[in-house]
Amino acid sequence: MTDKNENLLEVSGLKKYFEVGKKKTLKAVDDVSFYIRQGETLGVVGESGCGKTTCGRTCIGLYGKTAGQVLYRGEDVHQMKGEKRRKFTKQVQIIFQDPYASLDPKMKVKEIVAEGIRAHALAHSEDEIKKRVEELLVTVGLDASYKSRYVHEFSGGQRQRIGIARALAVEPEFIVCDEPISALDVSIQAQIVNLLEKLQKERGLTYMFIAHDLSMVKHISDRVMVMYLGKIMEITTSKNLYGRPEHPYTRALLSAIPIPDPHVEEKKVRIRMKGEIPSPINPPLGCRFQNRCPYAVEKCRTEEPSLIQMEDEHFVACHRCGEIS
Numbered sequence: 001m002t003d004k005n006e007n008l009l010e011v012s013g014l015k016k017y018f019e020v021g022k023k024k025t026l027k028a029v030d031d032v033s034f035y036i037r038q039g040e041t042l043g044v045v046g047e048s049g050c051g052k053t054t055c056g057r058t059c060i061g062l063y064g065k066t067a068g069q070v071l072y073r074g075e076d077v078h079q080m081k082g083e084k085r086r087k088f089t090k091q092v093q094i095i096f097q098d099p100y101a102s103l104d105p106k107m108k109v110k111e112i113v114a115e116g117i118r119a120h121a122l123a124h125s126e127d128e129i130k131k132r133v134e135e136l137l138v139t140v141g142l143d144a145s146y147k148s149r150y151v152h153e154f155s156g157g158q159r160q161r162i163g164i165a166r167a168l169a170v171e172p173e174f175i176v177c178d179e180p181i182s183a184l185d186v187s188i189q190a191q192i193v194n195l196l197e198k199l200q201k202e203r204g205l206t207y208m209f210i211a212h213d214l215s216m217v218k219h220i221s222d223r224v225m226v227m228y229l230g231k232i233m234e235i236t237t238s239k240n241l242y243g244r245p246e247h248p249y250t251r252a253l254l255s256a257i258p259i260p261d262p263h264v265e266e267k268k269v270r271i272r273m274k275g276e277i278p279s280p281i282n283p284p285l286g287c288r289f290q291n292r293c294p295y296a297v298e299k300c301r302t303e304e305p306s307l308i309q310m311e312d313e314h315f316v317a318c319h320r321c322g323e324i325s
């Protein structure tokens with residue numbers, strides 16, 4: 001798709017299935033291919049259960065894969081061993097959705113943040129660790145004196161900042177941000193996004209930024225990947241996605257975002273999805289979105305559309321692509 005040297009992460013034909021109950025397979029991620037360039041943010045969106053978290057976790061080797069391949073700087077993530085594996089666990093970090101559940105309540109902030117520094121021997125003395133922890137807290141907008149407190153003493157937004165400090169402590173290159181703002185108050189969400197953007201600029205970080213709603217990823221993403229029932233429906237630049245969305249599912253997600261201007265809001269063409277999201281254990285035949293798609297035709301019910309390139313940087317999986325206005 002692009003010059004291989006620019007890509008930090010290259011995912012091809014990745015599948016992650018879970019065995020659930022007798023002879024039942026849940027296809028959480030089902031044959032996805034994409035890349036993430038060094039220094040960019042790839043937004044990943046889709047409704048709950050479409051496989052965003054599973055995709056992110058499988059990409060960084062937290063989950064084994066069922067099939068396909070994930071390359072990080074050209075190295076197979078699922079084959080890395082010994083020193084290579086150790087190095088990779090430092091290069092790649094994850095920030096979780098729930099800042100309440102992801103931080104150990106029995107540990108002080110300084111212990112949480114210092115854990116990775118110790119594990120990867122990134123400091124030579126206790127004094128240096130202390131200094132690093134204080135610097136990291138200040139970097140994420142917290143007071144250095146907070147280091148001696150426990151996480152229950154903080155608000156959701158502050159806890160997420162601690163989660164970010166913990167991730168930054170090992171000086172990573174790539175961070176999977178798994179819905180880092182979804183659990184926060186709307187007023188705090190922008191602050192955390194701004195912080196992540198600032199850190200990205202200063203440190204040249206690469207992000208996979210997962211969210212369930214397109215409004216959350218708009219400002220931070222260079223490109224956006226739209227998932228539905230384990231598949232990629234559309235992947236393109238933010239500009240294309242918000243300006244010229246192709247897939248009916250993308251359009252439906254965009255329809256759900258209110259536009260602050262009442263004139264625009266009134267004239268907006270709304271695409272309403274029918275029914276509920278089907279189970280990934282028994283996904284619909286043909287296109288996975290067909291039973292909810294207002295544009296589905298016979299072909300959509302029988303033949304699965306592949307992800308095809310519409311133009312440079314714009315890939316869509318839809319039989320009706322280009323036919324609907």
Ligand SMILES: Nc1ncnc2c1ncn2[C@@H]1O[C@H](COP(=O)(O)OP(=O)(O)OP(=O)(O)O)[C@@H](O)[C@H]1O
Binds near residue numbers: 028046047048212280
């Ligand atoms: N460990 C597991 N065992 C069995 N099924 C799983 C497991 N983890 C996830 N799943 C299933 O895989 C599918 C995808 O889940 P995943 O958590 O990746 O979705 P998601 O897009 O991140 O959703 P959300 O927006 O709710 O976080 C879901 O149907 C989920 O129930």
Ligand SMILES: [Mg+2]
Binds near residue numbers: 052053054178179
């Ligand atoms: Mg998730």
